[in-house]
Amino acid sequence: MTAGSAVPPLDRSRTAALRARLDGKAKPLGSLGRIEDLAVRLALISDTDTPKADRAVLMVFAGDHGLNQASVSAYPSSVTAAMVTTLLAGRASANAFAAAVGAEILIIDAGVDAELAEHPALIRAKIRRGTRNAAEEPALTLDEVQTALVRGAALARAAGQDFDLIAIGEMGIANSASAALILHRLAPAPLEDCVGAGAGQDIEGLAHKLAVLEVAADRTEAVEPMDVLAEFGGLEIVMMAGAVLGAAQARKPVLVDGFIAGAAALAAIRLVPEVADYCVFAHRSAERGHAVMLEALGVEPLLDLDMRLGEGTGALLAVPLLRAAAKLMSDVASLDDVLSGNI
Known part of the structure; x- marks a missing residue:
């Protein structure tokens, strides 16, 4: 890599x-x-x-997932593009929290299954329009994984020229499914301990999600980080992993949000163990599997607020703590x- x-x-x-x-x-x-x-x-x-930790930026990576063809999320994939538009309009929860803590936001289209309108805060880095369905075939090729890692690293290094602190967050319907599979293989941990409700699955929906992910997991025995990212990764997760690497290369602390961003950090650490020293884990997500992830990494997050939204909201709330420490x-x-x- x-x-x-x-x-x-x-x-x-x-x-x-x-x-x-x-x-x-x-x-x-x-x-x-x-x-x-x-x-x-x-x-x-x-x-x-x-x-210094005065100048903070939240990089929100967005992408869609072919796994949602099997309805692993309670929401259709079209919600990803709609929420990216909301972020760009300044009306999402992350925007409100960024304003509250004095952080800037950049939104990166890593693989949204839509063509997004031009916007000053939008960075076009799309690898492809969504991943393939990991329940049937690898979500990404190794070349696509490599490209996403390199682009994410370059974006973070560029941000490191203007900011003291880089926070990472995401937007992508069904990305908790992808993150669960990555955690399952890279922790490693039993799949059932990694799968949670995501953006609101009920009991029946959660059972269906687990069944689909079992099919995806049974399809391959991949355990090496690059192979796991190819088999199960979302483009926003892979590009976030690259951003973790790039921020560390620029000697900038990385504020890792919750479960999805944590899966990206886990992949980056498995690829290059030295980056663990640069990662500050912002909060303990209420999403099932995050406690497993934190234990696998041997880290204690700064906050525990029973949050599980994503978007980088938990990372933003931890920004004042890093500023205070500096x-x-x-x-x-x-x-x-x-x-x-x-x-």
């Missing part, structure tokens, strides 16, 4: 000095808990003592300065 330059490893020899810097601040030792851990992570990622490193006086009156 080639999606650009290598991911720079973090210089962990700096950790003790960064901890000492925090311990010297005008506060009791360790009193800011996990925010202090986050501050150290941001400093290691940026390779500076005073990281400001802790750069703006808080040292205890010595306070005691000496040199503030």
